[in-house]
Amino acid sequence: MNDTGGVSGRSAALAAAKGRGAMIRAVPLGCGGYLPEKVMTNADFAARLDTSDEWIRSRTGIGARHMAAEGELTSDLATAAARRALDHAGLTGADIDLVVIATATPDRTFPSTATKVQHAIGMTGGFAFDVQAVCAGFIYALSLADALIFKGQARRALIIGAETFSRILDWEDRTTCVLFGDGAGAVILGAHEGEGAPSDRGLLATCLHSDGAHQDILYVDGGPSSTQTSGKLRMQGREVFKHAVAKLAEVADEAMEKAGVASADIDWVVPHQANLRIIEATAKKAGVPMEKVILTLQDHGNTSAASIPLALSTAVHDGRIGRGDLLLMEAIGGGLVWGAALLRW
Incomplete structure (x- = not known):
């Protein structure tokens, strides 16, 4: 936490680092997660729908998920997670100059949910904005924050999936x-x-992709411009599965090649927590054993843009992920949009 003060100071530090052949890395300082109090188990669904615990677990690996209380907003969840991350890092909101929130369920059409969180944590300077890339949103937000830090436009960034x-x-x-x-x-x-080497701490590589030709296999059937309603989620599960396995394996390989590392170098895979079958198939294609995969979907379900940072926070705080561990994060969502990031903790 020995950053120079102000954007001009950061720009000078960036120029000096480049002059020495070094580079600026976006290094993790802390993390935190928040789950609403209410839990819905598979048994709760079986009591009201034609389904069962066995049907859900065998197809998805999910056993339970948390649901926001009436009046509990996305910004409330994001603020709670942000405060825990700040506590973990030993920082306050005033130490942050960038907030990026990945969400497909903002409080309002505008202003951004990020500006609400900015105010709630006591961040009085800098800037805040939302990113909408559905389940891949956290990877997109990481990539944006990394670029802004590298360019000297931010010193400390708070990236939230909510x-x-x-x-x-x-x-x-x-x-x-x-x-x-x-x-x-x-x-x-x-x-x-950093030295610009694979051994550096921080974000080593991010890779982002999209293909709008597949919009109709995972989408929400509403929006301000089309129906003037928020709409409901619709999905063609088999099509999503087919694309997910292929595209996540490809982008994982792309990120490792970009960072100059191999699958044997990966300490932990922290995937989007969508479906156990997708996670298993992707890990196999990437050459990473399931013992190195962080799983939380059994307790959290699919929390879209929140799933990777929630899983990451869970594993950091229970001691599995430690300083210097190399993490592969990957996700795919409606759009289709997908991406991967390599981060040395």
Whole structure:
């Protein structure tokens, strides 16, 4: 936490680092997560729909998920996760100059949920904005924060994935409503000088992709411009599965090649927590054993943009992920949008 003060000071440090052949890395300073108090188990769904615990677990690996209380907003979840990340990093909101929130379920059409969190944590300077890339949103937000830190526009960035997907579910559709939960996870990144080598701490590589030709296999059937309603989530599960396995394996290989590391170098895979079958198939293609995969979907369900930072925070705080561990994070969501990031903790 020995960053120079102000954007001009950061720019000078960046120039000096480049002059020495070094580079600025976005290094993790802390993380935190938040889950709403209410839990819905598979048994709760079986009591009201034609489904069962065995049906849900065998197809998804999910056993329970958390649901936001009435009046509990995405910004409330995001703020709680942000405060825990700040506590973990030993920082206050005043130490942050960038907030990026990945969410597909903002409080309002505008202003951004990020500006609400900015105010709630006492951040009085800098800037804040939302990113909408659904389940891949956290990877997109990381990539943006990394670029802004590298360019000297921010010193410390708070990146949050936060969702209240319970508000856009069709509760009569057993193929989708059993999959999703609510929650938020946050990571704080700070500018530090690295050597430009794979052994550096911080973000080593990010890779982002999209293909709008597949919009109709995972989407929400509403929006301000089209229906003037928020709409409900719709999904063609088999098509999503097919694309997810292939694209996540490809982008994982791309990120490792970009960073100059191999699958044997990976300490932990922290995947988007969507479906156990997708996670297992992707890990196998990437050459990473399941013993190195962080799993939380059994307790959290699919929390979209929140799933990776929630899983990351869980594993950091229970001691599995430690300083210097190399993490592969990957996600795919509606759009289709997908991406991967390599981060040395």
